[in-house]
Amino acid sequence: MQKTGFFMRFITVLGFVFLYAPILSLVIYSFNESRLVTVWGGFSTKWYGELLKDPQILSAAWISLKIAFTSASIALVLGTLTALVLVRFGRFRLRELLNGMITAPLVMPEVITGLSLLLLFVVMESWLGWPSQRGFTTIVIAHTTFCMAFVAVIIESRLSDMDESIEEAAGDLGARPVRVFFDITLPTIAPALVSAWLLAFTLSLDDLVIASFVSGPGSSTLPMVVFSKVRLGVSPDVNALATIMIGAIGLGVVIATILLLRQEKRAE
Amino acid sequence: MSETAQQDRVRPWRFADWFVRHGRMLVIGLPMLWLMIFFLAPFFVVFKISVSELAIARPPYLPLTSWEDGKLILTLNLGNFQYLIEDSLYVSSYLTSIRIAFFSTIFALLLGYPMAYVIARSTGHRRNILLMLVMLPFWTSFLLRVYAWIGILKANGVINNFLMWTGVIDSPIVMMQTDFATYVGIVYTYLPFMILPLYANLAKLDTTLLEASSDLGARPLTTFLTITLPLSIPGIVAGSMLVFIPAIGEFVVPTLLGGPDTLMIGRVLWSEFFNNRDWPVASAVAMAMLVLLVLPVMWLRRAQSQQEAG
Numbered sequence: 001m002q003k004t005g006f007f008m009r010f011i012t013v014l015g016f017v018f019l020y021a022p023i024l025s026l027v028i029y030s031f032n033e034s035r036l037v038t039v040w041g042g043f044s045t046k047w048y049g050e051l052l053k054d055p056q057i058l059s060a061a062w063i064s065l066k067i068a069f070t071s072a073s074i075a076l077v078l079g080t081l082t083a084l085v086l087v088r089f090g091r092f093r094l095r096e097l098l099n100g101m102i103t104a105p106l107v108m109p110e111v112i113t114g115l116s117l118l119l120l121f122v123v124m125e126s127w128l129g130w131p132s133q134r135g136f137t138t139i140v141i142a143h144t145t146f147c148m149a150f151v152a153v154i155i156e157s158r159l160s161d162m163d164e165s166i167e168e169a170a171g172d173l174g175a176r177p178v179r180v181f182f183d184i185t186l187p188t189i190a191p192a193l194v195s196a197w198l199l200a201f202t203l204s205l206d207d208l209v210i211a212s213f214v215s216g217p218g219s220s221t222l223p224m225v226v227f228s229k230v231r232l233g234v235s236p237d238v239n240a241l242a243t244i245m246i247g248a249i250g251l252g253v254v255i256a257t258i259l260l261l262r263q264e265k266r267a268e
Numbered sequence: 269m270s271e272t273a274q275q276d277r278v279r280p281w282r283f284a285d286w287f288v289r290h291g292r293m294l295v296i297g298l299p300m301l302w303l304m305i306f307f308l309a310p311f312f313v314v315f316k317i318s319v320s321e322l323a324i325a326r327p328p329y330l331p332l333t334s335w336e337d338g339k340l341i342l343t344l345n346l347g348n349f350q351y352l353i354e355d356s357l358y359v360s361s362y363l364t365s366i367r368i369a370f371f372s373t374i375f376a377l378l379l380g381y382p383m384a385y386v387i388a389r390s391t392g393h394r395r396n397i398l399l400m401l402v403m404l405p406f407w408t409s410f411l412l413r414v415y416a417w418i419g420i421l422k423a424n425g426v427i428n429n430f431l432m433w434t435g436v437i438d439s440p441i442v443m444m445q446t447d448f449a450t451y452v453g454i455v456y457t458y459l460p461f462m463i464l465p466l467y468a469n470l471a472k473l474d475t476t477l478l479e480a481s482s483d484l485g486a487r488p489l490t491t492f493l494t495i496t497l498p499l500s501i502p503g504i505v506a507g508s509m510l511v512f513i514p515a516i517g518e519f520v521v522p523t524l525l526g527g528p529d530t531l532m533i534g535r536v537l538w539s540e541f542f543n544n545r546d547w548p549v550a551s552a553v554a555m556a557m558l559v560l561l562v563l564p565v566m567w568l569r570r571a572q573s574q575q576e577a578g
Binding site: 005007008009011012014015016018019020021022023025026029078079081082084085089092094097098101102103104105107109110111112115116117119120122123126141142144145148177178199202205206208209212213223226227230231233238239241242245246249250253257261 | 295305308314317400401402405407411416426456459509514517518537557565
């Protein structure tokens with residue numbers, strides 16, 4: 001194995017500092033007593049208290065969690081079906097169309113996705129009378145559509161790495177495709193399903209642009225509330241919120257990684 | 269034979285039987301139908317509204333077809349597109365978007381390539397940990413990470429405070445609300461998208477080629493320029509397009525970090541829609557943005573299929 005040069009390693013260290021310095025500064029200043037976010041006024045946890053007393057943030061957080069849970073779950077089903085179809089079903093008519101439609105949302109600028117879905121909902125409302133108002137349902141549909149693309153990518157790569165001979169053996173022994181799927185395929189790809197669901201959940205929780213287009217009155221999500229606060233300048237309670245979210249997600253990812261590594265070791 | 273057929277006929281309808289016969293169609297049909305309705309159809313709606321006329325109504329545009337004296341009249345209003353070309357605001361916001369997305373991609377490549385290279389050359393646990401460190405920021409809120417830069421870059425922010433404390437500068441450097449801050453934000457946001465495809469490409473690189481090259485007396489730099497770099501071109505293209513394409517339509521970064529003159533298309537579309545409530549022009553802007561993205565998307569797909577082919 002060739003050694004990497006000093007220059008390459010130096011840039012790498014610089015890159016990781018660049019990635020983590022902002023996150024670190026968010027966490028540090030969330031414990032700042034002073035209202036002036038970047039002037040250190042002593043250690044304090046008062047912004048966490050303020051945050052828990054803010055009804056607007058709390059209700060937005062609850063709405064966001066409900067939306068993220070629902071859309072991640074629907075996206076998991078639809079994304080897994082798409083991956084299964086693309087990897088295992090061989091050639092069929094419209095395969096290329098499905099492949100294109102599932103990869104395009106990954107790179108589509110959010111403003112276009114948001115605008116186009118909103119216009120669709122408006123047209124559907126005038127033609128079919130549904131959805132009669134925008135809010136929870138329309139945001140869930142929008143989030144499901146872009147999250148299922150990410151789910152499909154993860155499951156697709158897992159399915160193509162998987163040893164197909166076990167599935168074939170089960171089929172040869174007379175198991176029907178549905179049974180093979182539930183008894184063999186699903187348990188094998190379970191870790192990938194977990195990480196796909198988690199990714200879909202965080203993507204939905206994080207989305208500002210698409211939700212802003214398709215939401216309605218009374219259904220402001222957490223990023224929408226944060227954005228309107230942040231637009232007016234830095235505010236210490238947003239730092240506290242960021243620290244809570246970073247802590248929760250960081251912990252979740254670390255635990256998931258440890259569990260996956262342990263499972264891999266056991267499999268070996 | 270006839271006996272089993274008869275048995276089939278008398279058996280009551282059961283979902284399981286139906287599924288075995290038509291399951292394949294159902295499994296293909298469900299995601300297909302969802303994506304056709306909620307991903308494909310919206311683009312036709314955007315196109316339709318981009319050629320309609322603005323009206324003070326709910327929704328704020330006129331229908332394309334009308335019925336007059338027994339004649340069906342189809343009105344296609346190309347005025348919105350004409351407006352985009354004639355008003356210098358749109359043309360300059362296009363050029364700004366392309367410029368910012370282009371240079372952000374270059375910066376992300378210059379920073380991301382060494383990182384991907386070092387990760388691909390490390391082994392075992394170290395590689396896994398470095399990869400996780402690249403992925404981790406991607407899991408944490410994008411909005412909050414962009415927000416963090418405000419605290420770092422502003423006049424009494426972390427950088428200026430530090431430089432003034434050390435005495436390097438006397439008065440704060442203006443970094444917020446500039447193109448510089450926008451570049452920082454976009455490179456920061458999309459860096460993992462650059463690193464991951466590059467890593468995937470570099471990890472697959474046949475290291476015996478590198479050994480052969482150094483055995484034959486080539487210096488590390490020569491080996492890098494003649495072997496590693498050419499072989500990693502599919503990774504470079506894939507990573508670059510994964511940064512460039514979403515950067516073109518970026519809204520949050522230029523709004524929070526950029527100045528009032530950092531007009532990018534995403535921001536223009538947003539203000540046409542939310543502030544001016546001009547849906548037809550917003551749709552025309554979206555159509556024009558899509559046209560701009562066709563070439564990069566095709567390039568991305570080609571690079572990805574090359575990557576898969578190895």
